[in-house]
Amino acid sequence: MNTVFKKSTAGREGVWPAEPKSSPADLLPAGLLRQTGAGLPSLSELDVVRHFTGLSKRNYGVDGNFYPLGSCTMKYNPKFAETVAALPGFTRLHPVLPQLGGAGRLCQGALEVMYETERLLCELCGMEAFTLHPMAGAHGELTGVMIIAAYHKDKGNKKTKIIVPDSAHGTNPASAAIAGFEVVNLPSKDGIVDPEELAKVLDDSVAGMMMTCPNTLGLFEKNLPKIVEMLRSVDALLYYDGANLNAIMGKMRVGDAGFDVVHLNLHKTFATPHGGGGPGSGPVGVSQRLVPYLPISRVEKLEDGQFFLNYDFPKSIGYVAPFYGNFGVVLKAYAYILRLGGAGLTRATECAVLAANYLRKRLDKTLEVPFDRVCMHEFVASACNLGECHVRALDIAKALLDRGYHAPTIYFPLIVKEALMFEPTETESLDTLDQFADDLIDIIEKSKADPAYATGAPRTLPVTRLDETRAARSMELTDDL
Amino acid sequence: MPYVPHTPEDIRRMLEVIGAPDVASLFDEIPAALRPKSFALPAGKSEMDVLAHMETLANKNTCGQVSFLGAGFYDHHIPAAVDALSMRSEFYTAYTPYQPEASQGTLQAIFEYQTAVTRLTGLAYANASVYDGGSALFEAAMMAVRHTNRRKLIVCEAVSPIYRVMLASYTSNLHLTLVTIPHKNGCCDLGALQNALDADTAAVIVQNPNFFGTIADFTALFDAARAAGVVSVMSVYPVLQSVLKSPGEMGADVAVAEGQSLGLPLSFGGPYLGVMTCNKALVRQMPGRMVGRTVDGEGRTGFVLTLQAREQHIRRQKATSNICSNQALCALRALLYLCLVGQEGLTRTAGLCIERAHYAAGRLTAIDGVTLLSGSAPFGNEFALSLPVNAYQVIDKLTARGYVPGFPLGRYYPGLENALLVACTEKTTNEQIGIFAEMLRGVLA
Amino acid sequence: MNPNDLKYAKSHEWAKIEGDFATIGITQFAQEQLGDLTFVDLPKVGAVLSAGAEMGSVESVKAASELYSPVSGTVTEVNAALENAPEAVNQDPFGAGWMIKVKLSAAPADLLDAAAYAEVCAAEAH
Numbered sequence A: 001m002n003t004v005f006k007k008s009t010a011g012r013e014g015v016w017p018a019e020p021k022s023s024p025a026d027l028l029p030a031g032l033l034r035q036t037g038a039g040l041p042s043l044s045e046l047d048v049v050r051h052f053t054g055l056s057k058r059n060y061g062v063d064g065n066f067y068p069l070g071s072c073t074m075k076y077n078p079k080f081a082e083t084v085a086a087l088p089g090f091t092r093l094h095p096v097l098p099q100l101g102g103a104g105r106l107c108q109g110a111l112e113v114m115y116e117t118e119r120l121l122c123e124l125c126g127m128e129a130f131t132l133h134p135m136a137g138a139h140g141e142l143t144g145v146m147i148i149a150a151y152h153k154d155k156g157n158k159k160t161k162i163i164v165p166d167s168a169h170g171t172n173p174a175s176a177a178i179a180g181f182e183v184v185n186l187p188s189k190d191g192i193v194d195p196e197e198l199a200k201v202l203d204d205s206v207a208g209m210m211m212t213c214p215n216t217l218g219l220f221e222k223n224l225p226k227i228v229e230m231l232r233s234v235d236a237l238l239y240y241d242g243a244n245l246n247a248i249m250g251k252m253r254v255g256d257a258g259f260d261v262v263h264l265n266l267h268k269t270f271a272t273p274h275g276g277g278g279p280g281s282g283p284v285g286v287s288q289r290l291v292p293y294l295p296i297s298r299v300e301k302l303e304d305g306q307f308f309l310n311y312d313f314p315k316s317i318g319y320v321a322p323f324y325g326n327f328g329v330v331l332k333a334y335a336y337i338l339r340l341g342g343a344g345l346t347r348a349t350e351c352a353v354l355a356a357n358y359l360r361k362r363l364d365k366t367l368e369v370p371f372d373r374v375c376m377h378e379f380v381a382s383a384c385n386l387g388e389c390h391v392r393a394l395d396i397a398k399a400l401l402d403r404g405y406h407a408p409t410i411y412f413p414l415i416v417k418e419a420l421m422f423e424p425t426e427t428e429s430l431d432t433l434d435q436f437a438d439d440l441i442d443i444i445e446k447s448k449a450d451p452a453y454a455t456g457a458p459r460t461l462p463v464t465r466l467d468e469t470r471a472a473r474s475m476e477l478t479d480d481l
Numbered sequence B: 001m002p003y004v005p006h007t008p009e010d011i012r013r014m015l016e017v018i019g020a021p022d023v024a025s026l027f028d029e030i031p032a033a034l035r036p037k038s039f040a041l042p043a044g045k046s047e048m049d050v051l052a053h054m055e056t057l058a059n060k061n062t063c064g065q066v067s068f069l070g071a072g073f074y075d076h077h078i079p080a081a082v083d084a085l086s087m088r089s090e091f092y093t094a095y096t097p098y099q100p101e102a103s104q105g106t107l108q109a110i111f112e113y114q115t116a117v118t119r120l121t122g123l124a125y126a127n128a129s130v131y132d133g134g135s136a137l138f139e140a141a142m143m144a145v146r147h148t149n150r151r152k153l154i155v156c157e158a159v160s161p162i163y164r165v166m167l168a169s170y171t172s173n174l175h176l177t178l179v180t181i182p183h184k185n186g187c188c189d190l191g192a193l194q195n196a197l198d199a200d201t202a203a204v205i206v207q208n209p210n211f212f213g214t215i216a217d218f219t220a221l222f223d224a225a226r227a228a229g230v231v232s233v234m235s236v237y238p239v240l241q242s243v244l245k246s247p248g249e250m251g252a253d254v255a256v257a258e259g260q261s262l263g264l265p266l267s268f269g270g271p272y273l274g275v276m277t278c279n280k281a282l283v284r285q286m287p288g289r290m291v292g293r294t295v296d297g298e299g300r301t302g303f304v305l306t307l308q309a310r311e312q313h314i315r316r317q318k319a320t321s322n323i324c325s326n327q328a329l330c331a332l333r334a335l336l337y338l339c340l341v342g343q344e345g346l347t348r349t350a351g352l353c354i355e356r357a358h359y360a361a362g363r364l365t366a367i368d369g370v371t372l373l374s375g376s377a378p379f380g381n382e383f384a385l386s387l388p389v390n391a392y393q394v395i396d397k398l399t400a401r402g403y404v405p406g407f408p409l410g411r412y413y414p415g416l417e418n419a420l421l422v423a424c425t426e427k428t429t430n431e432q433i434g435i436f437a438e439m440l441r442g443v444l445a
Numbered sequence C: 001m002n003p004n005d006l007k008y009a010k011s012h013e014w015a016k017i018e019g020d021f022a023t024i025g026i027t028q029f030a031q032e033q034l035g036d037l038t039f040v041d042l043p044k045v046g047a048v049l050s051a052g053a054e055m056g057s058v059e060s061v062k063a064a065s066e067l068y069s070p071v072s073g074t075v076t077e078v079n080a081a082l083e084n085a086p087e088a089v090n091q092d093p094f095g096a097g098w099m100i101k102v103k104l105s106a107a108p109a110d111l112l113d114a115a116a117y118a119e120v121c122a123a124e125a126h
Helices: A045-055 A079-085 A103-107 A108-125 A137-155 A169-179 A195-201 A224-235 A288-293 A327-363 A393-402 A430-449 A468-474 B010-020 B047-059 B080-086 B104-120 B131-148 B161-171 B188-194 B219-227 B282-284 B313-318 B328-365 B392-400 B430-445 C027-034 C087-093 C112-125
Strands: A127-131 A161-165 A183-186 A206-211 A235-244 A261-264 A283-287 A298-301 A307-310 A379-382 A421-422 B151-157 B176-179 B201-208 B233-234 B255-259 B274-278 B290-294 B301-306 B382-386 B419-423 C013-018 C021-026 C037-040 C054-060 C065-068 C073-078 C100-103
Touching: A045 A235, A045 B080, A045 B104, A045 B328, A079 A327, A103 A108, A103 A307, A103 B219, A103 B392, A108 A261, A108 A283, A108 A298, A108 A307, A108 A327, A108 B047, A137 A169, A137 A206, A137 A235, A137 A261, A137 A283, A137 A288, A169 A183, A183 A195, A206 A224, A224 A235, A235 A379, A283 A288, A283 B282, A307 B419, A327 A379, A327 A421, A327 A430, A327 A468, A327 B010, A393 A421, A393 A430, A393 B290, A421 C073, A430 B010, A468 B290, A468 B301, A468 C037, A468 C054, B080 B328, B104 B255, B104 B274, B104 B290, B104 B301, B104 B328, B131 B161, B131 B201, B131 B233, B131 B255, B131 B274, B131 B282, B151 B161, B161 B176, B176 B188, B188 B201, B201 B219, B219 B233, B274 B282, B328 B382, B328 B392, B328 B419, B328 B430, B392 B419, C037 C087
Parallel strands: A161 A183, A161 A206, A206 A235, A235 A261, B151 B176, B151 B201, B201 B233, B233 B255
Antiparallel strands: A127 A283, A261 A283, A298 A307, A379 A421, B255 B274, B290 B301, B382 B419, C013 C021, C021 C100, C037 C054, C054 C065, C073 C100
C-alpha cells in the first residue's frame, strides 16, 4: 500500500478553515518565515478516509483477535469508557484552569475524578497516597525510583544501588539508571527471588529493590516477607512493578505486603486501550513515609467539599508531567473501577488466574512448561520440548498469526530459552481458549512433521517476514529517505 | 460480572482440567498474613449508572467559556474525521507492533507520522513519539549529553517554565549543570546565550515561539553552537511551524514539540504527544521507538520497528532511555490531522492564528495602561500584556463573566505579576476579541 | 576455526600482534551470536585504550554488545568500510571484518591461544 504522501494531488481541498485576510508576511519580518513549504500533502477527506480505513484493515486488535500476550494484560476494552473520555465536559478543559485562582471553580468535576481515582487506587493497593502524573508504566517506574532517591537524599543516606531480579522487565533497570543509580542484577532461584542470593548483594549502599509479584514467570514470590525484612534492615525501599496486578486484585494488597512504592499500568489492569503502543498511564502509590516526595501538584479537598491543587510540598521531586498525567486515560480506568466494583475486580483476578492455569494444563503436554505448578495470571512455556527444538518460538508465533491470533510474548523473560509467555486474561471465553489450544497443538504437530510449516509462516497476511537487518542498516525512517 | 464470560459450568470444567477443587485454591500460595487488611471498594454499577455519574461530574466543569489560554496548549479545531478514523478499533485496540506482519496498519501510520513531522521541522529523522513536549525536551537534552559526553545544559529562561521544571526534576540525580539565561522582556537574549557556550556545554536549549509568544531567528546562535561542539535543541509549535523558519533552516540538531495542537483535545492535561526529530549525526542517540521501511521475503514493501537494540528491552540499564510505550494513538491523530488539513489548511490555520492575535494585541493595547511586555518584538499567535494591575485580578473578574483572558505570567516569573499571556487560535473570533477588550477596559477603568 | 596465529580475549575479541602493533576484531563465535550486524561503533584514531576496558559497541537487530579492548595502546587506524558495510564482520570476521589497529603501550597479557579460546566457546554454547 502506498504511503499517504504518494496519494497527494495538488489542489485537492481538505478540511480547511476560511482564508485569512492577511498573510504572515504582512505581519512578520521575512527573515523569520520559512523559505520552503513544509510539503504536507494535499488530500481530500475521502482520500484520507480511504487510506486509513485501508491501513486499519492491515492490523490485528483485541476487538478482532485474541491476544494472549504475557505481561501485557490485553483484556477487552469496554466501549462505555470511550464514551466517558469523550464527554465534552472533560475533553474541552484546558489544563491550566485550576492554576488560575478562582478558575478552579471551572473544573471541579475533573478534580473530583482525580481525587476519587487516587482514593480508590489507595484502597485497592493498600497505599497511603497516589499520584496520577506518570504517563506510562516506565514513566511510573522512573517516578518511583526518583521518589526513592529523594527519600534517601533527605535522610542523608549514601545510597547508590538498586537491585533488579534477572526476570524483571527491561524498563526496571533502565529506569533505575536514569534516576542515577547503579543497577545490581539478582539471579533468580527456581524462578523466584531467593533470600540467600539477595544476602550476597544486599549492603548499606542499596537504595532499594524493584520487584513484581507474581513475577514475570507468573510465579508468586513466596519469600516476600523475608525479603521485606532484609531490605528494611538496611533502610532499603521495596518497589512493586504493577504490570502483573491483574493476578492479585482482592487477594493481596501490595502496601500491606510491605511494598513502599508501586506503579500501576492503567492500560493493562484497568482495561484502557493500548492504542497501538500508547497512550498509557502509570500512576504511582506510596507508603506514608514517602508521601512528602510525591510530584506536585496534589489534589486536595477542602472542608466545604471544594477541590484544589496544592503545590506546597518542599520535598517533592517536582514535575514529572506537564500537568496531572494522562487525564483522558485516567477517566477510563476510573469508570472501569466504578463499573466492576471491588467484587468485580476480584472476580476479574480470579478468572484471569483460572484461565491461565487452564491454558497451561491444555498445553503442558505439547510445550515444555519449566515451572509446571499452579501459576498466576500468566505462564511461561518453552518451545524447546525436552531439549529438542523442532521449531523456534518465533516460528510458532508466526504460525499463530495465520490462524487469526496475535502471538503470545516471545523471548521474554530472558531467563527461559525460546520463551513463550501466555496471558489469556479473564475476558476470553472458554471456547476461545479451547480453540486456541487446539490450534497451537495442531501447529506444533504439523511443524514436527514438516518444520517449514512454521518457518514459512505467516502466509495469509499482507506481508511475510520482513528483513529487519535491512531496516536497521538502511534507516529509512521517513518517506523522504 | 461484566466482561467475564465464564458460566458456572465453564468454571467447573476448567477446575476439573486444572485439577483444583475450587477457584480459591489457586491462590493458596498467598499466605493469610498477606491477604488484604481492607478492601472497601464500592459495589459495581451498571453501565447506565456509571455513565450517569460521569456525566454529572463532567457537568461540574464549565467549558462554555471563551478562552484566551495558551501557555503551550491550544484549542484548535479538530476535524471530525480524526475521531472517526482513530476510533477504528483495529487502531485503538491494537498492541505495540512487535509482530509486524499483523501490525502493518499501525507501523505504516507511524512511518507516515515520522515523515510528516520531519517535513514540519526540516530535520531528517524522527521517532515514533514520546509522552509530551516536556519529556521530549528532556530526552533531547540527554541525547546531547550522551553525544558530546559533556555535562552542562544552557537553557533560555523564555523556554516554557513548565518544561524547565520538568527538566530540573528529571536531571536532579544525574550530576548535570543547568544554566538558565534570563529573558529580556519576554525575548531570548541571543547574545547572552552565545556567550554562555563553552567546552563543558552539551546543549543549548531554546523554544520558538517562546513561552511569551515572541519569535526569533536562532541561525547565528546555532552556528556558534556547532563551532563549539554544542548540540542545538529547539522546541517548536507545530501549527506555526507551517509558516515560520524551520529548525532545519536554522541549523538545529534536534527539534522537539508538543503535538497537542495537532488534533488532540486539551483534555485537562493529557494524553499529549512528544514530537522528536533530529539530524543524521544524532539519530542513534534518539530514544524511543522508530519505524523503518524494508521489504519482506517476497520483495513487498513493509514496515518494522527498528534500531531496537538501543531500547530498554534489549539494553536494559544501558538503554538510551527507559521509554517503552510511545503515544501511538496520539501520533496517529496528529498524522490524520495533518493529512486532513494538509499543506493549505495548516498554512491557513497558522495565518488565522497570527492574524487574530495581532488584531487582539491592537485592540487590547488601545486600552489605557495596557502595553505589550515584549514591546515591538515579533510574535505569532500569543503575546504578553503588561497590565496596570495584578493579572489574577483581571482573570478572576473576567472569568466570572464567561471570558478566561489568559495565563498569569507571575505564576512562574517573579516580577511579572502584572503580566498576562494571551493566545488566539483560528477559533477565536474578532467579535470575541472585541468583547474581551471592552471587558478589560471596564475592569481597568 | 579460530586461526592459530591470533590471540583471544574471553569477551570474544581477537588480536593479531605484529611487533608493536595489534589488529583487533571480533571472532566467528561472536558474530554468530550477534546475528547480522547493523552498526559498529568504534573508537577514533588517537583514542587511548586500556586492556579489558570498553572501547565501543556492536549492534545487530536483536542485540547490542560492548566491545572490550584486548590490549592497551593508541588507535592508529579504523576500518572505515565497516561504517556502511558492517556485514563484513559477519562475512569475514578474521579478515576484512577487522576493526581497529593499535600501537601497543604494553605487552599484551591475559590473552588466550586458539585452543584455550575454543574451550571458552564450547563452555558458553552449552
